[in-house]
Amino acid sequence: MFAAMRSDKMQALHLFSDEATGLEAIIAIHNTRLGPALGGCRYMPYTSTDVACADAMRLARGMSYKAALAGLDQGGGKAVIIRPPHVLDRSALFEAFGRCIESLRGGYITAMDSGTSSEDMDCIAQQTGHVTSTSQAGDPSPHTALGVLMGIKSAVRVKLGQEGLSGIRIMLQGLGNVGYALAEMLVAEGAELLVADLDAGKVRLAVDDLGAQAVATDAVFETPCDIFSPCGLGGVLAPASIAQLRCAAVAGAANNQLSNQDAADLLDARGILYAPDYVINAGGLLHVSLTHQGVASGDIAVRVRGIGTRLDEIFSQSLKEGRSPSYVADHQAETILYGG
Template sequence: MFDIMEATRLESLHLAQDPATGLKAIIAIHSSRLGPALGGCRYLPYADDDAALRDVARLAQGMSYKAALAGLRQGGGKAVIVRAPHVDNRGALFEAFGRFIDSLGGAYVTAVDSGTSSTDMDCIAQHTRHVTSTTSGGDPSPHTAMGVFAGIRASAQARLGSDDLEGLRIAVQGLGHVGYALAEQLAAAGAELLVSDLDTGKVQLAVEQLGAQPIANEALLTTPCDILAPCGLGGVLTSQIVAQLRCAAVAGAANNQLAHPDVADELEARGILYAPDYVINSGGLIFVSLQHQGEDLPAITAHLAQIGNRLTEVYAHAQAEHRSPARVADLIAERILYG
């Protein structure tokens, strides 16, 4: 456990179980230097406790970097609830998790993530105020998509010489809440859309509503396009996949897109521009953070608009230093977090 904490530079780990509801949860606080740790709660099955621990530690670190680059007064944290095959009362489980969060006295603020919903956040909110993404708070997904769209335009400018997306072939992998909202914005901007998702119903909807071209999920990553936008699960950019990519840039909403850090250098060696995921997909975090702090929508929208500018800055440093943008973003975040 401590080796994982040391490798990711976690400040603290908090574990709780509640036999009455079946709750088994881990909260990881990576950094509180900039403010209270904020990060989503995942409700997923894990192969074992070690897998859950590694996942929450890695994700909490990513949240710290994301908040730092986004210019927020937040630290990074994450929570995982180990999902059992059967739960008698889901609402009671999330209420128990709310009590767990409240016991930390505001050190961690939770939000929706994989496997959780605004309804779950409503249950948590019955026992703590340190929660975002409730039904009344609104879905952060459109704001994530808005930031990714701005990032794609910045990436097109940096790699292709123009931020005009008219006629560009953009491949979107994953049509969840964020991916579909992004596809809508890209279609409105005149991009030629290639889409894939394991849910064929979502693909058909994109074909009918957005004029998208459907591509088999396993083939989309290596389909010729101008910009590839991974918007599903993480870890899709392996060394093997990078060797087969036929795009000018990768700029998408998925977290932890790189299977391992060296993939960033492999993308750079192939001349493929990579938008660091935690920079381009920070719109959801910006929304829930500023909303939780009481900011109004115009202030939040203005902050979201800076995502493209931050990416442009990262790209400029990367070009000047002959480094991958991912390496540059990490260095900037670490400078902010650790001095």
């Protein structure tokens, strides 16, 4: 475990257990050079503690990079709770987790993530103030979607030489809270929208209400489009899927889109512009961080719109150096975090 921590330059790894509620939780803190670590809390049925620890560390590292390039005074952290087969009292479990967070004395601030809700954050908030994404803090999805919209506009400017999205054909994979909010924004901008989701009801809603065109989930990669926008699960950009892509750029909200770092080079070799996921989807982090600090929603939106400018800079440096945008973004984040 220590070797894995050194490999990711992980600062700390905390394991918590509470017999009364069945809580088994891990908090990974990657880097606090810029400020206290902030990151979501996942609640999933991990197959082992080792798998849960690896997931927490991988995600915490990504949060450090995301916060650094978003210009936030935050470090990167992540919490995972191993979901037990049977939960007698979910509220009590999350209250117990709140006590775990409080024991870190402000070193880690948690937020909503996969498997958790604002109601869960409300339970945590009964035991600690180091939590955001509560019912009172509001849904971060619209700000995440706004940042992705700005990133898509940046990619269209750089790759297609067009200001605005009128007539731009966008294949949107995933219609969750962020994906559907993004779909509404894209249609308002005049884009031609294609959508796919495992939930047929969400697809039908996008077709009926937004005039989108439905695409089968197993045909998303091979469908011709200007922009492929993954907004569902991570790891979708692997050698096999990249070989099928028929787009000019990839710009979407999903976390950890690349199956590995070689995938970024494969996209680059094919001439497909890639918007690094932790840069383009940072609107949610900006929302939870700045809301926690008491910043007004309108001022947060201004910061989120700056994601497009950051990507303009990354794309420009990428073209100048002949390196993938993923490499450029990593280098910029590491310079902020570690110096050099």
